[in-house]
Every structure is written in structure tokens, then in C-alpha cells.
Amino acid sequence: MDPLTQAALGAAVGHSCTSRTLGYGQTVFWGAFAGMFPDIDGLVVNAITDDPLLRLLHHRGITHSLLFAPVVGPIWGLALWSWARDGPKTSPWPWIVLITAALWSHPILDFCTHYGTQLLSPLSQHRFAFPALPIIEPIYTSLLIVGLLIAGVSVLDRARLATFFFISLSCVYLLYGFKINHDAEKWAQQDLLSRGIVATEVYAFPTLLQLHLRRLVVRTEKEDWVGFVSMAQPCSVNWSRNERDYSPVAEVLRNTREGRIFEWFAGGLTAAYHDESTVFITDLRYGFSGDVLSSNWQLEAARVDSLVQLEVPHYKRNARPVASWSNISKLWSAAYPPDCEAFASSLEAFTNF
Numbered sequence: 001m002d003p004l005t006q007a008a009l010g011a012a013v014g015h016s017c018t019s020r021t022l023g024y025g026q027t028v029f030w031g032a033f034a035g036m037f038p039d040i041d042g043l044v045v046n047a048i049t050d051d052p053l054l055r056l057l058h059h060r061g062i063t064h065s066l067l068f069a070p071v072v073g074p075i076w077g078l079a080l081w082s083w084a085r086d087g088p089k090t091s092p093w094p095w096i097v098l099i100t101a102a103l104w105s106h107p108i109l110d111f112c113t114h115y116g117t118q119l120l121s122p123l124s125q126h127r128f129a130f131p132a133l134p135i136i137e138p139i140y141t142s143l144l145i146v147g148l149l150i151a152g153v154s155v156l157d158r159a160r161l162a163t164f165f166f167i168s169l170s171c172v173y174l175l176y177g178f179k180i181n182h183d184a185e186k187w188a189q190q191d192l193l194s195r196g197i198v199a200t201e202v203y204a205f206p207t208l209l210q211l212h213l214r215r216l217v218v219r220t221e222k223e224d225w226v227g228f229v230s231m232a233q234p235c236s237v238n239w240s241r242n243e244r245d246y247s248p249v250a251e252v253l254r255n256t257r258e259g260r261i262f263e264w265f266a267g268g269l270t271a272a273y274h275d276e277s278t279v280f281i282t283d284l285r286y287g288f289s290g291d292v293l294s295s296n297w298q299l300e301a302a303r304v305d306s307l308v309q310l311e312v313p314h315y316k317r318n319a320r321p322v323a324s325w326s327n328i329s330k331l332w333s334a335a336y337p338p339d340c341e342a343f344a345s346s347l348e349a350f351t352n353f
Contacts, residue, residue: 010035073100
């Protein structure tokens with residue numbers, strides 16, 4: 001999730017747990033800081049390497065593990081207690097709980113997106129994902145911020161209740177996002193069955209800034225299918241499909257160091273394409289185009305003399321919509337259309353940015 005949301009959740013969790021002892025200002029400040037802190041891994045990796053695949057490999061790693069907070073939280077909490085205490089009889093436990101809870105809030109929230117989070121690092125590099133929310137979701141973030149603002153002008157006990165209440169609301173909203181994803185998967189399966197197509201794997205993924213527009217990824221025995229559906233107005237899906245590439249040259253790319261990292265990052269949800277000069281694999285989970293082979297992230301390699309030999313693969317980030325009011329309006333129109341005809345035209349306008 002974005003840093004503002006992580007900070008708001010860390011502050012809200014820290015305040016609801018320890019504000020009775022530590023007050024509003026300290027719990028909100030240190031909760032927000034600890035809530036954002038696990039993303040330090042991305043800053044460190046970006047500073048020491050310009051290899052984008054190493055950045056994929058190490059971001060959301062050890063600092064996002066569920067094992068990180070119980071180790072770092074007590075040390076950080078004791079350091080703050082030693083620095084801030086106003087007498088020898090004060091307890092360090094509120095500080096330990098504040099930092100540990102705020103640190104834990106970060107990977108748990110990241111787990112609710114489909115990017116994937118290494119919750120058991122360093123014991124396992126498996127990427128866990130619970131695709132409920134997009135990376136940026138303003139309503140979820142606003143619930144937490146409103147709770148903190150109300151707590152800031154409330155008396156002590158009511159302040160804690162305010163943050164707890166709005167954290168609870170945000171959890172309900174998050175579970176609603178997961179329900180929408182589940183419903184989108186069922187809709188995709190039923191849509192294909194109505195066409196006589198049997199799916200072996202069905203996935204739905206959030207897009208951006210709202211819950212209802214979902215990217216659908218379906219696999220049949222031999223093909224990959226991609227489409228979009230708004231669960232605010234479910235309509236027949238305009239699918240794009242592509243025959244799965246089992247060629248030796250695609251497997252050579254997948255088995256390079258870079259290919260193994262890319263496949264691991266995408267959880268195996270990739271599509272491949274090759275011609276006489278090039279071969280690439282693309283992450284099916286992400287993309288604003290209905291084309292199966294058009295994705296935000298792609299790994300590409302040039303072929304040597306049209307043989308199975310490849311040059312060193314390179315990672316490629318494709319163009320994404322500019323964050324303009326025009327594109328946001330197109331996205332919103334596709335997410336909340338009045339009818340299926342409007343959905344088709346709105347989706348076409350958005351996916352042809």
C-alpha cells in the first residue's frame with residue numbers, strides 16, 4: 001500500500017492500543033513512523049543496486065515478515081522508553097506494544113493486495129497475497145484518517161474508541177473488497193461457461209483507486225484469457241485470449257536467472273510470446289489493456305541468430321496511464337457505469353489511454 005495509508009494504519013493501531021498510557025501525540029507520531037518503516041527495504045535496495053529484478057526480489061522481504069515486528073519492536077520500544085521516560089517506575093510495555101503493533105500492521109495490510117508479501121521471510125520466500133484492495137484506495141485511507149482526526153479532538157476514552165471504531169470499519173471495507181474479488185472470479189467462470197469454455201484457473205485482481213473494477217485472468221487447458229468486469233454493474237466480459245507458448249525458446253527465458261525471479265514474482269501467472277528476433281514473458285496480473293500480452297511488467301530478451309540462444313534478458317516497465325483527472329474520470333466511469341453499453345464504451349476509453 002502507499003506510504004500515507006501505511007502511516008495512517010500504524011498511527012490508528014498504535015493509538016488504539018496505547019494512547020491511555022502514552023497520549024495522542026506520541027502514539028500517532030511513532031505509530032505512523034513504525035507503520036511506514038518496513039518499506040525501508042525498498043529504499044535500501046534502490047540505493048545499492050539499479051537491477052530492477054533484485055528490487056523485486058528483496059522488496060517486501062525480511063522487513064515485511066511477520067517475524068520482523070516481534071524482534072525489532074521490543075528493541076525499538078525499549079529504546080524509546082529509555083529516551084522518553086519521566087521516572088524510574090514507568091513501564092516499557094506500552095512502547096513495546098506501540099511499535100510492535102504498528103510494525104505488524106504494515107505487512108498485514110500489504111498482504112491484502114496482489115503484489116505479494118514474504119510473510120515468512122527468511123524461513124520462506126513464498127509470496128502471500130489476499131487480493132482485496134488496490135495499492136491505492138482512497139476510501140480505505142480516509143476511514144483511518146477520519147478516525148485519527150476525531151480522536152485528536154476527543155477526550156481520552158472516546159478517542160481510543162474512535163480509532164478502534166474506524167479501524168473496525170476499515171476491516172469491514174477490506175473484507176468487502178475480498179468479497180468483490182471472489183464474486184468477480186465467479187462471474188468470470190460463469191461467463192466462460194455460458195460460452196462453452198471450461199476454465200482450469202480463475203483469478204480477479206483489483207485495479208486502482210476503487211474496489212469494483214477488477215482485472216480477470218483465466219487459464220484454460222491451452223490458453224490465457226484476460227478481461228475486465230465492474231462488480232457494480234456486471235456485464236458480459238469482452239475477453240482477449242492467447243494460446244499459451246510452450247516453445248523451447250520461451251522455456252529458455254523462463255529458466256534464466258532473470259526469468260526465475262520474474263516467474264517467482266508473478267506467482268507463475270505469466271504469458272509468453274516469441275518471434276524470430278525476440279521473446280518475452282509478461283505478468284498477467286497487471287495491466288490496463290485488455291490484450292493478454294500487454295502488461296505493466298515484462299521480461300524481454302533478443303534471440304541470437306533466430307535460435308534458442310538468448311542475449312541477457314532485461315526487465316521492462318511499460319507505459320501506464322498518466323495520473324490525470326481525465327484518466328481518473330475514465331477509470332471511475334468504467335468502475336461505476338449506469339448500464340452495460342456505458343461500461344463497454346467507458347472501458348474502451350480507459351484501456352486505450
